[in-house]
Amino acid sequence: MGNEVLIDIHNHSNLSSDGSDEPMDMAARAYELGVSHFALTDHIELDEFGDGEWDYRAAIDKSRPTFERLRDEFDGRMKIYYGAEIGQPLYDLPTAEEILAEHDYDFVLGSVHRTEHYEHMSRIPDTEFDRRRVLSEYFDEMLKLVEWGRFCSLAHITFLMRFVSIDTPSGLVTDKDKRCNAVFEVYRPIIDKILETIVKKDIALEVNSSGYRRGLGEPMAGAAFIKRYRELGGRMITVGSDAHQTCDVAADIPESLALLRELGFNEVCVFEKREPRFIKID
Ligand SMILES: [Zn+2]
Ligand SMILES: [Zn+2]
Secondary structure, three states: OOOOOEEEEEEEEOOOOOOOOHHHHHHHHHHHEEEEEEEEOEEEEEEHHHHHHHHHHHHHHHHHHHHHHHHHHHHOOEEEEEEEEEEEEHHHHHHHHHHHHHOOOEEEEOOOOOOOOEEEEHHOOHHHHHHHHHHHHHHHHHHHHHHHOOOOOOOOOHHHOOOEEEEEOOOOOOHHHHHHHHHHHOOOHHHHHHHHHHHHHHOEEEEEEEHHHOOOOOOOOOOOHHHHHHOOOOOOOOEEEEOOOOOOOOOOHHHHHHHHHHOOOOEEEEEEEEEEEEEOOO
16 A cells, blocks of 8 residues: 555545635645545535535635645646535525536535435434434435436545444344445335436435544445446446545555455546546556
8 A cells, every 4th residue: 555546535624614624734744644635515505505604605606716735736746636525505505506507616426414304413302203203314325416417427426424322123233334234235225216317317425434533433335335336337426535634634445445456346436527537446
């Protein structure tokens, strides 16, 4: 793993409400670690876009000049992409469409961070009713997200498993590092539909290394999901750390790439002007 290519195209700076650090510091850290492809993908959460708690318009306006500054600074040394992470676009489709039309992003992640009845994933009541309802809402909303499909890569497909135990025919699975496999078995039909849809639409599957930091024991998507995506013909994978602070930039990316190699992938994707480019990882 010594000279391998490092890619991290999912990061949040202080242009995200939950990010704390300067864009330039995060990029400098990436460069220092040997990253050769880097993107900031600051949040655009459409369910809370107009509520006034965070000025999304101002942050979005700053993201283009910020990208240009990084691109110029690292010119010839580290490739920088103009990115964004669009959360819950279906909660305000006209605004989502308008933002995408007005900004020539290289790379757009599509995400589900909440569901209809559960605004904060960290506050889901631990009852069987709520566990089942949030999981079914989560995958239903994700299927609608990929059917809309105006983004490059489906972010952290197992994000919810950080927060919820899984009811299975053989009992409740509470261990964090067993939840992703359990959910894959129980929700297989709709997971298949989601994966089939992204394969058909040439949307990439993100392998988000923060799953390791969050105790899942694997990235999000993890092995079962990545394998199934590949079986269904999927070949487009993006990788990112989802760092919200400089110290997490590129964290666990080598482990994520090793897992991908184990599962038969010898290249991953980056996007330029929303077109995929394949980068060898073997
Ligand atoms: Zn996210
Ligand atoms: Zn993110």
